[in-house]
Amino acid sequence: MDLYNNIKALHLIFVITWFAGLFYIVRLFVYQIEAQSKPSPEKEILGAQYKIMTYRLWYIITWPSAVLATLFALTLLHLNPGWIYMPWMQVKLGFVVLLFAYHFKCHQIYKQLQNDDTRYSSNFMRLWNEGATIILFAVVFLVILKNAIDWIYGVVGIIGFSILIMLGFKFYKNIRKKNNS
Numbered sequence: 001m002d003l004y005n006n007i008k009a010l011h012l013i014f015v016i017t018w019f020a021g022l023f024y025i026v027r028l029f030v031y032q033i034e035a036q037s038k039p040s041p042e043k044e045i046l047g048a049q050y051k052i053m054t055y056r057l058w059y060i061i062t063w064p065s066a067v068l069a070t071l072f073a074l075t076l077l078h079l080n081p082g083w084i085y086m087p088w089m090q091v092k093l094g095f096v097v098l099l100f101a102y103h104f105k106c107h108q109i110y111k112q113l114q115n116d117d118t119r120y121s122s123n124f125m126r127l128w129n130e131g132a133t134i135i136l137f138a139v140v141f142l143v144i145l146k147n148a149i150d151w152i153y154g155v156v157g158i159i160g161f162s163i164l165i166m167l168g169f170k171f172y173k174n175i176r177k178k179n180n181s
Contacts, residue, residue: 004079011072014065019136021062025106026129028054032113033122051114058110066103092142099135126169130162 028050035046073096076083083089112119120128137158 004076007072007075007079011069011076014069014072017061018065018069019132021057021065022103022106022132023129025054025057025062025110026125026132028057029109029113029120030122030125030129033118033120033125036118047116054110054113058107062103066100086146088142088146092139095135095138095142099132099139102131102135123169123173127166130166133162134158 032047032050032054035043035050037043038046109120134155138155141153141155
């Protein structure tokens with residue numbers, strides 16, 4: 001049992017650092033995109049600095065955390081194979097697949113921005129950041145409640161909260177735009 005709990009603790013630590021990396025990388029994407037509209041030489045200085053920061057975060061923290069979290073998760077499933085047959089675990093694994101899709105899309109955006117290819121607005125990136133939050137809420141509720149249905153209330157709540165935040169953001173943006181005019 002000590003081995004299982006130690007592996008579980010390591011899995012949780014790397015899940016936390018993985019999500020921290022995903023949250024912060026998208027925030028850096030916002031800053032990197034906004035730096036593109038700055039005048040020279042500020043644009044070039046900030047652009048170069050954000051490229052270094054995103055590179056270090058992505059390859060030193062986020063990717064290794066994703067790999068280690070996955071390896072420890074597979075070890076946990078190997079040590080307790082009965083979990084795979086639990087409905088809540090199957091739903092959780094579906095969210096893990098979504099998390100990997102989110103991660104790979106972030107990798108694609110990272111590569112584009114490293115090549116000065118800006119395809120998304122900073123507002124899109126702010127919305128994109130909510131994707132990881134929704135996945136995190138869903139997985140935590142699933143793991144804690146161990147119920148394939150009750151997690152829906154938590155996810156609906158976070159989606160509602162996210163909508164309120166985005167409406168507030170739009171309202172603030174309109175006020176800021178009006179005051180600058």
